[in-house]
Structure formats: structure tokens, C-alpha cells
Amino acid sequence: MTCREFAEFLDAFLAGTLPSEQALAFQRHLAICADCIAYLDSYQRTMAACRTLRGEDALPADVPEELVEAILRSRGGRR
């Protein structure tokens, strides 16, 4: 396995969707390649960084009242 192949199939490796033989080749490469250890680490930290932009579980803040009014006006209802 080369570093290029390692980088190419990294997401499948992390998702656990690689055939076991290929996954084993990944493990073997990781054991000998400092560059790919660093690459894997920074790739995972990138994914973690993206997760910080996700919505929290708590109910989001109210829609500002002036925006609610503007939306309801745009409907052209009977108000």
C-alpha cells in the first residue's frame, strides 16, 4: 500500500466499509508510515471541526418577531 492509496480510501477505512484484506493493508501501512499517521489524525480532526458547526439539540431561538410578521404579510392573508 502507498500513501496515495491510503489517502484515497481513507474515508472507507474510517467508515469500516473496506474488505478485511484491504483494511489489514491499511493497518500495516499505518504501523510503518509517520506521514499517514499524521494525515489520518488531521483528517479526523477536520471532521471533528465540521461537527462543531452542527445544530445543538436544544430548541433553537425564536424567529425574530419582525421576521414572523414579514413572512405572514407575504402570504397576503386576511390580516
Next chain:
Amino acid sequence: MTTPSDANRGAGYAGAGSLPPADDSEQVLLARLRRGDDDAFAIVVRDQGRQMLATARRLLGNEEDAREALQEAFVAVFRSIASFAGNARLATWMHRVVVNTALMKLRRRRCRPECALEDLLPRFSEDGHHLEPPCPRSGRPELDLQREENRTIVRNAIDQLPATYREVVLLRDIEELSTGEVSEVLGITANAVKIRLHRARQALRTLLERTFEDRLP
């Protein structure tokens, strides 16, 4: 201005396929909406609007665009409520409408120069070794993910991605749609979603690494 048909067509999903069905109280609300009940519309805007605005903010990254997207989404909702089949949860359907509206806005917007993706992917020697080895973790400033400043950095990096890659990261990694849902929204195969997502993460990795190198003393 976005028309509802744009909202439905643009990124292609307002459909309700395999979604869980609406419950009874929702059927009552839906009936009131279809009758044109003003109070029912006010309830929906205040209730569903929160999640929808939060989604628009996450996808668009700025308040002004998010508010516009919410307004456009509700225009689409108001116009198509009569034809909404009611075999999906109202909240799910409306989430999809605002995702479509925000995506179209994202595509129209060209405020930042995009980087070429090739420049952000890892480069290798002929025999397949890293040409620019990634920095090992030690000796690098830590990305403290709790800090607001760092969320801004991540957001800026995402905004520098070419649009087709940015969309996939936003929908999959931040809005947490499934691969199948993203494939439906964008009208591309599930495999294309996976490939784009991986490329986008690789490019983001490079952008974030560059950002933190710049900040080293």
C-alpha cells in the same frame, strides 16, 4: 426572487417518499392550513420557523441570507401547502423546502473567490509517497473546537471550497442528511456524494492546516 417551483425543482426534493407519516394533531393543523386559517399559519411560522431558520443559518453562514432564505421557503410552503400530500411530517417537508431554498441562494452567491480543488488535495510522488507531509500533531497549535473564533475559521474554510464540494459538506457533515438524502437533494448518485465528501474533507484539512501554520509565531 425565488418561485416555489424553483424551490421544488432547483435541488429537487420536496417529495415525501419514505418519510414517517404525520400524526393526528398534525392532520388537524394541516386541514386548518389548507382552509387558509391565519392563526394556523402564525403557529407554523413561529414553531417550524425556529428549526428552519437554524438550518438556513448553518447552510448560509450569515444572518441576512438566512432570513431571506426563510422568507423564500415560507413563500414556497404557502403556495404548495394545498398540494402537500400529508404523507410526511410537516416538519420534515418544511426542512426540505428550506434546504432547497438555502442551496439555491448558496449557488447564486459568489462573494468569495473559490479555491481550485486540485490545489487543496494531497500531492504524491511517482512512487506514491506524500510530497508535502502533513504536520505531525506535536508542535502545532491545537484547534480548540469550543471557541467561537475557531468555528468562524472552519466556516471560512468551508466557504472557500468550490460550490459543489461545499454543498456536500454542509448537507452531510453539518446538516446531517444521510448519503441517500444528499443524493436526492443534489440529483447525483450516492457514490458521487461519497467521493465529493471525501475530496471536500481532504481540501478542508489542507485549508485548516494552512490557516494554523499562518498563525504560528
